[in-house]
Amino acid sequence: RKEVEQDPGPFNVPEGATVAFNCTYSNSASQSFFWYRQDCRKEPKLLMSVYSSGNEDGRFTAQLNRASQYISLLIRDSKLSDSATYLCVVNDFGGYNKLIFGAGTRLAVHP
Amino acid sequence: DVKVTQSSRYLVKRTGEKVFLECVQDMDHENMFWYRQDPGLGLRLIYFSYDVKMKEKGDIPEGYSVSREKKERFSLILESASTNQTSMYLCASSLSAQGAFFGQGTRLTVV
Secondary structure (H helix, E strand, O other): OOOEEEOOOOEEEEOOOOEEEEEEEOOOOOOEEEEEEEOOOOOOEEEEEEOOOOEEEOOEEEEEEOOOOEEEEEEOOOOHHHOEEEEEEEEOOOOOOOEEEOOOEEEEEEO | OOOEEEOOOEEEEOOOOOEEEEEEEOOOOOEEEEEEEEOOOEEEEEEEEEEOOEEEEOOOOOOEEEEEEEOOEEEEEEOOOOHHHOEEEEEEEEOOOOOOEEOOOEEEEEO
């Protein structure tokens, strides 16, 4: 089983739609969680951290469910500029800050 | 702004050559990482370092070594380049259990 698993997509949605991505992780001792965004042929960029109580940043909402070992990202009112690959990242804190990346979920927002 | 700089954007090397990829960060981060990214495989961790002169193997260390003589610099070495090491190489740095920041990537082609 992969340490971090994501649905690869693609998710094709119209502008203005709400879209949600899920991600599951295997190590129950993981302590930090993040969502990254990666545009084509560019480096990944930190989108937001994910906190136990859930957190929001504008149109983006992240949730963590420790019992079920999954995290989610909700994007409301999708924009064309949201088209990218979204990477789920887990800090596999086995004594070191080792960041494990999911393979990513591709989002395509169309007019 | 965190700045992570990789020495080259594009490199072409011959099979059997020794290849050095350099990465420098300017934010005094203790953690540094080398990943490679291939289509369909996502980001895979090669090596990481949590302190000067300290290193840990990631998931795919074979054929690679690293050096961290100074806190700001983390080098990836391909001892004898092979065609299956053709890939995008991404360096990242992070502070404690926080998210990581990436350099722009080095696209290495081994011929």
